[in-house]
Amino acid sequence: xxxxxxxxxxxxxxxxxxxxxxxxxxxxxxxxxxxxxxxxxxxxxxxxxxxxxxxxxxxxxxxxxxxxxxxxxxxxxxxxxxxxxxxxxxxxxxxxxxxxxxxxxxxxxxxx
Amino acid sequence: xxxxxxxxxxxxxxxxxxxxxxxxxxxxxxxxxxxxxxxxxxxxxxxxxxxxxxxxxxxxxxxxxxxxxxxxxxxxxxxxxxxxxxxxxxxxxxxxxxxxxxxxxxxxxxxxxx
Numbered sequence: 759x760x761x762x763x764x765x766x767x768x769x770x771x772x773x774x775x776x777x778x779x780x781x782x783x784x785x786x787x788x789x790x791x792x793x794x795x796x797x798x799x800x801x802x803x804x805x806x807x808x809x810x811x812x813x814x815x816x817x818x819x820x821x822x823x824x825x826x827x828x829x830x831x832x833x834x835x836x837x838x839x840x841x842x843x844x845x846x847x848x849x850x851x852x853x854x855x856x857x858x859x860x861x862x863x864x865x866x867x868x869x870x
Numbered sequence: 871x872x873x874x875x876x877x878x879x880x881x882x883x884x885x886x887x888x889x890x891x892x893x894x895x896x897x898x899x900x901x902x903x904x905x906x907x908x909x910x911x912x913x914x915x916x917x918x919x920x921x922x923x924x925x926x927x928x929x930x931x932x933x934x935x936x937x938x939x940x941x942x943x944x945x946x947x948x949x950x951x952x953x954x955x956x957x958x959x960x961x962x963x964x965x966x967x968x969x970x971x972x973x974x975x976x977x978x979x980x981x982x983x984x
Contacts, residue, residue, distance in 0.1 A: 764912075788970055789970045791970075791972060791973075793973075799977075800960055800975040800976060800977050800978050801913070801960070801962075801973075801975045802975070803972040803973065803974070806970070806972060808970075846912065846913065848973075850970035856970070858970065858973070860905075860912050860913040860915075861912060862911065862912035863911075863912045863913075865910070
């Protein structure tokens with residue numbers, strides 16, 4: 759069945775360093791979404807990518823969707839302590855019906 | 871003020887008891903979902919519903935049951951058959967399931983069973 763793998767599982771960075779999390783699907787995706795969950799909170803939608811090779815930016819966050827629509831990445835430039843939390847990707851694929859599968863998430867720790 | 875509400879925020883139960891978690895949304899969304907999250911883990915889909923009076927099993931439906939009698943409500947019952955029920959339960963909704971629309975999550979319920 760469809761699987762969405764996300765790496766790394768954890769990432770510790772010094773404030774000001776960059777951070778990247780990667781998401782890989784076993785099947786071609788119709789779209790991919792990214793969510794952020796602050797410690798003790800609930801996931802909050804960040805962005806959705808639909809087109810092959812699409813790149814979107816939100817301030818210090820850059821989101822990419824691969825040409826084959828099977829992988830994606832989230833890059834944070836110059837991390838801040840407010841960036842701490844877990845970042846999830848969620849891919850929409852078709853396996854007998856459309857289904858959104860969440861990756862396991864990457865937990866980001868930022869040291870001031 | 872639109873959104874998703876889950877109650878209670880914390881819930882404690884004795885082993886062997888069934889417990890029902892509430893999820894209500896006033897976003898007029900068709901699709902609703904229940905996820906389970908364990909410490910340091912991702913989101914695992916328990917059940918989802920695309921329309922009233924219809925719901926589908928997710929990846930870990932065993933030991934859980936749901937109902938969708940009203941568009942705005944999607945309660946989850948954790949039965950005594952669920953072997954390891956202690957977890958953080960998240961409810962979500964979206965405009966339309968197959969369209970890949972963003973999911974809006976409630977604040978979650980932390981269930982502890984002893």
